[in-house]
Amino acid sequence: MITLTGINKIYRTREIETQALENVNLEVNKGEFLSIMGPSGCGKSTLLNIMGLLDTPTNGTITINGTSTEKMKDRTLAEFRNRMIGFVFQSFHLINSLNVIDNVELPLTYRKISAKESRHLAEEVLQKVGLSHRMHHMPSELSGGQCQRVAIARAIVGDPEIILADEPTGNLDSKMGTEVMDILHRLNKEEGRTIIMVTHNEEQAKQTSRTIRFFDGRQVE
Template identity: 60%
Template sequence: MIELKNLSKSYYTDVLETVALNDISLKIGKGEFVSIMGPSGCGKSTLLNMIGLLDSPTRGHVSIKGVNLENQKENDLAKFRNENLGFIFQSFHLISDLSVIDNVELPLLYRGESAKERKRLSEEALEKVGLLNRKNHYPNQLSGGQRQRVAIARAIVGKPAVVMADEPTGNLDSVLGNEVMQLLLDLNEQEKVTVVMVTHDESMARKTHRVIRLYDGSLVN
């Protein structure tokens, strides 16, 4: 499903090169639930951004679903993300001026779906995360756990093959964190969605199929 070959990412200033990722090669299978762990600043989020096509590598290749995504134009990458990837962020990234259902339907808006279809799919996604009754609420009327569930609904509304989750439980207490984790596990088990999750939490990582550990931008065997 996902294949990284010799992936490196460096950031440059006038006098300094900072290596964020160093020669990463890995494969993630279809339907796999993988967690990425490591100390702060080791490159976990950078790696997730590379897999999620939100940033481009300095060297190396990324392919998803057999598509080599090297040298693709930005708009083509945007289309690929829209059709194949879902994102969940630690800080939820909900648009505060949009209602829950409007937040959830955002990926479908850029896919060009009709209003009727957007509504149907968004309600279906909200049903899955148990928030259909809150569809007309605004993010500031929800708890942290509910906000993250809305973000999960937004991530899955377009039925992506891969969901990228960047510390999805990082801003939640253990109870709410477990609820969110259970939703991701259900999504992976029931709908065979590949999930790549960055986490600091060992207990959450243990629930996934495989843990990838990073240290100073390199994979740790």
């Protein structure tokens, strides 16, 4: 599903150079639930952003579903990403001025579908995450767990095969975290979506199909 070959990422500022990733080679299979662990600053988010085509490596190649992304132009890349990948972030990244259903519909604004169809798809995914009764609420009126469920609904509304989640339960208490994990496991098992998740939680990692570990930008296990 995703193949990373010889990925390096170097951040250069005027004062310092940081090698965030060093020669990462990784193959993620379709239907896998992969967890990524490692101390803060070891390059996990950088890796996820590169896999999700939000950032480009300094060198190395990324192939997604057989398509090499290297030479894609910005617009093609954005369309490809929009179709293939859904993102979930630790701090939800909802738009606070939009209500729940409008947040969920956002990824669909780039698709050629009718307003009615878009609304229908958003209602469907909100039902999946158990938030049909909160459709017209604002994000500020929701708990953290509910916000993350809205973010998951937004991530899957466009029916992507891949979900990338960067510490999705990092800001949640354990009960809300469990609810979010249950939803991710359902999306993996019942819908066959490939999930790659960064986590600091060993228990959560144990429940995934494979765990890889990073230290100082290198895969160590």
